[in-house]
Each structure stands twice: as structure tokens, then as C-alpha cells.
Amino acid sequence: MGLKTDGTIYGWGGNTVGEFGYGSYALLETPTQTTMDPNWDTIAAGSYHTLALRNDGTLWTTGYNSYGQLGIGTTSNNDGFIQIGTANDWSFIAVGDYHSFAIKTDGSLWATGSNTNHELGIGSNIDQNNFIRVGLDNDWVYVSGGNTHSLGIKSNGTLWSWGSNAWGENGIPASLGSSQPVQVNGDTDWKMVQAGTYFSIGLKTDGRLYGWGNNQDGMAGLGASANQPTQIGTSNAWVSINVGFSHSLALRNDGTLWGWGANSYSRVTGDNTFNNQTTPVQIGSATDWDLYAAGIYHSMGTNNNGDLFAWGGESRGQLANGTAGNMATLGVVQTCATVGVEDENQLVWKVFPNPATDRIAFEGLSNETINVYSIDGKLVLSTVVNGNSTIDISGLEKGIYLIQASNSTIRLVKQ
Numbered sequence: 478m479g480l481k482t483d484g485t486i487y488g489w490g491g492n493t494v495g496e497f498g499y500g501s502y503a504l505l506e507t508p509t510q511t512t513m514d515p516n517w518d519t520i521a522a523g524s525y526h527t528l529a530l531r532n533d534g535t536l537w538t539t540g541y542n543s544y545g546q547l548g549i550g551t552t553s554n555n556d557g558f559i560q561i562g563t564a565n566d567w568s569f570i571a572v573g574d575y576h577s578f579a580i581k582t583d584g585s586l587w588a589t590g591s592n593t594n595h596e597l598g599i600g601s602n603i604d605q606n607n608f609i610r611v612g613l614d615n616d617w618v619y620v621s622g623g624n625t626h627s628l629g630i631k632s633n634g635t636l637w638s639w640g641s642n643a644w645g646e647n648g649i650p651a652s653l654g655s656s657q658p659v660q661v662n663g664d665t666d667w668k669m670v671q672a673g674t675y676f677s678i679g680l681k682t683d684g685r686l687y688g689w690g691n692n693q694d695g696m697a698g699l700g701a702s703a704n705q706p707t708q709i710g711t712s713n714a715w716v717s718i719n720v721g722f723s724h725s726l727a728l729r730n731d732g733t734l735w736g737w738g739a740n741s742y743s744r745v746t747g748d749n750t751f752n753n754q755t756t757p758v759q760i761g762s763a764t765d766w767d768l769y770a771a772g773i774y775h776s777m778g779t780n781n782n783g784d785l786f787a788w789g790g791e792s793r794g795q796l797a798n799g800t801a802g803n804m805a806t807l808g809v810v811q812t813c814a815t816v817g818v819e820d821e822n823q824l825v826w827k828v829f830p831n832p833a834t835d836r837i838a839f840e841g842l843s844n845e846t847i848n849v850y851s852i853d854g855k856l857v858l859s860t861v862v863n864g865n866s867t868i869d870i871s872g873l874e875k876g877i878y879l880i881q882a883s884n885s886t887i888r889l890v891k892q
Contacts, residue, residue, distance in 0.1 A: 478522040479508060482783070484515040486529065490795035494525050495556025496540030500876035500891075502556065506794035508785070512558065513832070513890050523572030523622070528579070529558060534565040536579055544575045545606025546590030552606055557875075561608060573622025573672065579608060584615040586629065594625035595656040596640035602656065612658060623672030628679075629658060634665040636679065636706075644675040645704025646690030662706065673720040678727075679706055684713035686727060686757075695755035696723045696738030710757060721771030726778075727757065732764040734778060742774050742790030747807030761807055828880055832890035838867045839882075847882040849873075849889070 478497070479487045487508040488497035495502060499511035519530040526540035526547060537558040538547040545552050549559050561567075561579075569580040576590030576597060587608040588597040595602050598611045619630040626640030626647055638647040638661050642654040648661040669680040676690035676697045687706040688697035698709035714729045724738030724745050735757040736745035745754050747761065760776075769778035775789030775796055787796040788807040796803075826841030839847070842862045849858035849870075857878070860868055870891055878889045 478520050478527055479785070480517060480520050484517050484532065485510050486512050486517050486520060489797040491793035494541040494554045496522070496525050496527050498527060498529075498537075498539035498556065498558040500557050501874065504794050506797070508797050510888070513888065519570055521570045521572045521577075523577065524574040526572065526575075526577070527558075528570045528572055528577055530567055530570055534567050534582070536561040536564070536567040536570065538577070541575075542606075544591035544604050546572070546575050546577050548577060548589035548606065548608040550607050569618070569620065571620045571622050573627060574624045574674075576622050576627075577608075578611075578620040578622055578627070580617050580620060584617050584632065586611040586614070586617040586620060588627075594641040595654060596622065596625050596627050598627060598639035598656070598658050600656050619669060621670055621672040623677070624674040626654070626672055626675075626677075628661075628670045628672045628677060630667050630670060634667050634682070636661040636664065636667040636670060638677075641675075642704075644691035644702060646672070646675050646677050648677060648689045648705050650704045664706075669718055671718050671720040671725075673725070674722050676720070677706075678709075678718050678720050678725050680715055680718050680727075684715050684730070686710070686712070686715045686718070688725075692755075694723050694739035695753045696720070696725055698725060698737045698756060700755060719769060719771050721776070722773040724754075724771055724776070726760075726769050726771045726776060728766055728769065732766055732781075734760045734763070734766040734769060736760050736771075736776065742803050744771075744775050744789030747776070747788035826883060826887075828887050828889060831887075832892045833870060834892050835871045836867045836869055837889065842882055845882050847880055850879045850881065 488511040489505045489508045492502050497511040516532045517529055518532045521528045529537045537560050539555055539558045542552055542554050548561050566582045567579050568582045571578045579587045588611050589605045589608045592602050592604045616632040618632050621628045629637045637658040639655045639658045642652045666682045668682045671678045679687040686709040688699050688709050689703045689706050690697055692699050692702040699707055716728050716730050718727045726736045728734055737754040737757045740751055740753050743749055765781040767779050767781050777787045779785050790803050828837050828839055839862050845862050847862050850856055873891050875891055880887045880889050
């Protein structure tokens with residue numbers, strides 16, 4: 478999933494259970510806008526489910542829901558974004574594999590979903606299908622969900638953990654895990670933290686980087702596993718972090734991007750080499766990296782120009798390169814100049830109503846052939862429009878379609 482600067486959401490890759498939220502389950506091999514609303518502020522993608530915040534502070538979810546991770550009161554999957562209640566004071570979201578977190582503007586922490594290993598931190602191990610408050614504290618500023626453990630930071634810079642601790646991922650020596658948040662050491666200068674699959678990566682305000690937990694493939698960035706935060710190298714130039722299934726990425730203040738951990742498919746290095754990396758290595762030579770993310774077997778990032786890059790393994794279009802092939806060498810998959818659907822205000826023809834349910838009409842077209850495509854590029858309707866004629870779309874499934882006419886394209890929402 479991706480969020481553009483204009484507030485629109487794009488999706489690509491597998492969409493088996495509706496995690497893109499556009500009313501279809503079609504696989505997308507290139508970035509495709511999945512909602513018409515441009516007012517999105519933040520998105521967070523987990524294992525087959527997605528959370529999103531709008532600019533008005535409302536919280537929305539879509540996708541896989543067998544553990545209640547959507548927080549909609551059921552365990553039924555959903556292929557379109559559903560608002561969580563009526564609250565408009567949500568400020569931060571995060572997802573684990575099968576659980577979800579959200580923080581409100583008052584600093585309260587809320588959780589829903591899988592809880593077999595106490596990863597929700599609510600004192601029990603019962604799954605939840607509604608967002609439930611985690612404790613009574615009102616000073617949470619950051620949270621991250623992993624596979625079976627979770628981490629959070631409070632406004633005083635303290636680090637907290639809960640859930641499983643089989644590999645020391647909680648950062649608390651001799652602990653079997655915790656059903657509620659427990660403070661990790663006594664430090665008060667934590668800035669950011671990421672919970673991976675049985676490992677954790679943390680960043681302090683002075684730019685130092687720490688790892689702990691499972692280090693089997695080098696994903697903790699240490700020479701060996703550690704059951705408490707241990708500094709990675711000696712650099713204090715780190716500014717942000719992100720972790721995947723078994724590899725990690727981090728950005729330095731000089732704009733360089735670094736990675737470590739499992740390197741099958743060259744998901745870390747992006748240079749057609751495949752040896753695991755036990756300590757941070759620079760990815761390419763660019764000094765203008767901006768945003769980035771680590772997936773299961775692949776990585777993605779953008780530069781300051783807004784160009785999108787991808788590298789690593791691909792099986793369901795997750796590299797956004799229009800094919801189903803791996804990319805062991807880092808490459809650009811979409812530039813900031815890529816043109817999509819035209820601005821309707823600039824076109825001489827219109828379609829209405831939009832969204833529509835049964836029939837649509839056209840303005841500005843006469844004896845023109847219109848082609849209607851599904852969002853995955855399949856032609857679903859072709860006809861000639863004469864004057865004010867209408868066409869029947871009642872047989873189309875709900876979702877987003879592209880209507881092409883007069884060498885231009887308009888996006889249609891079928892409800």
C-alpha cells in the first residue's frame with residue numbers, strides 16, 4: 478500500500494481478502510488508486526489487513542478479519558474500508574501480523590485482534606474484535622505490532638513491551654513474556670521502535686540504533702541474539718527504522734539507506750547478491766532516500782523526487798513492476814512523472830452520477846466509443862455513446878472502474 482502527497486491511497490500486489498479496500502479481490506501488478514477519497518493521512522498494512530486514518534481523525538479498516546483485527550465487532554472479512562465508530566480523535570495507527578493498534582489524541586492506547594500470546598497487552602489472552610483500551614495511561618506516543626509481541630513508547634521517552642518473549646524480543650532478560658505493558662530498562666530517550674518476527678529494533682533520540690531478540694539471519698543487526706537492547710555498531714547518524722519479516726532497513730541523516738538480515742532474493746542489498754547481512758550495509762549509493770518499507774521478501778523506497786523503487790522477491794505483484802518476476806537488483810518502478818487518470822475538471826466530457834449503482838450518463842460525447850475496464854485492466858464493457866444516452870452498469874461488481882473515451886480516462890466508482 479502507498480499514500481501519495483495528495484492524500485490518495487494506492488495498492489499493488491496480492492489482494493486475496495480485500496486488503497486494498499476497493500471492493501474487489503483482483504491482484505494488482507502496478508500501483509493503482511483504490512479509493513476515490515483524497516483525504517487520507519496515514520496507512521498501515523499488516524498481514525492481509527489495512528488500517529487508515531483520515532485527515533478528520535477518523536479510523537478506517539479493511540481486509541482479513543479472522544482474529545478481529547479490523548475492530549469492527551465481527552470476524553468477517555471486508556473488502557472496503559469501514560469506519561471504526563464515530564470517534565474523530567485518532568492520531569496514530571500500527572499493525573502487527575494479525576492485530577492492530579491505535580492511539581488517540583489524549584494519549585490512550587487501543588488494540589484489537591489476535592491475542593493468543595498477549596500481544597494486545599490487555600491482561601488476558603482472549604482475541605478481541607472491537608478496539609479495547611490498553612490500560613489506563615494517557616501518555617502513549619508510539620506503538621508497533623510484530624508477530625506475537627508488541628512495543629510502545631510513552632511521552633517521557635520510556636520503552637515498554639508485552640506479548641511473547643521466546644527469543645528475548647521483549648527486551649526483558651529472564652522474562653517469559655507479559656500480558657500487559659512492562660517497561661524495558663530505565664532509559665528515557667527512545668524515539669522510535671519496530672517489532673519484527675521475534676526481534677526488535679529501536680532508535681534513540683541521539684541517533685543511536687539498538688537491536689534485540691532473534692538474530693538467526695542477522696535481522697537484529699548484532700553478532701548474536703540478545704535479550705535486551707544492544708547497540709548496533711557505533712554510528713549516531715540514524716534517523717528512522719523499518720522492519721520486515723526477517724530483515725531491517727534504516728535511514729541515516731545523510732540520506733543513505735541501509736539494511737541487514739535475511740538477503741534471499743537480494744531483499745536487503747538489492748545488488749544481485751544473496752548472502753545474509755549481519756550488520757548494516759549501504760543500499761546502493763544514493764543520498765536522497767525519503768520513505769521506505771521492508772516486506773516479507775522484498776523492500777521498497779522513495780527518493781526526494783517521489784520516485785518509487787523496489788527490490789527483492791515477488792510472487793503476487795508486490796514489487797509494482799507490472800510483472801510477477803523477482804528483482805534482485807534495485808530498480809525504479811514508477812517515477813513521480815507517471816500520469817494516471819486525468820483531472821475531470823480538465824476534460825470536455827463527463828460521466829454522471831459518479832459514484833453510480835445502475836446506470837450512467839455522459840456529457841460532451843457524441844457517437845464516441847467508450848471502453849470500461851476493471852481496475853486490474855480487463856475490458857468489461859464497450860459501447861458507442863450517442864448524445865445523452867445512458868448505459869447499464871448494474872451487472873458490474875462493486876468497485877473501481879476506468880472509462881476511456883476521446884483519448885482520456887475517468888475513474889468510476891460502482892456502488
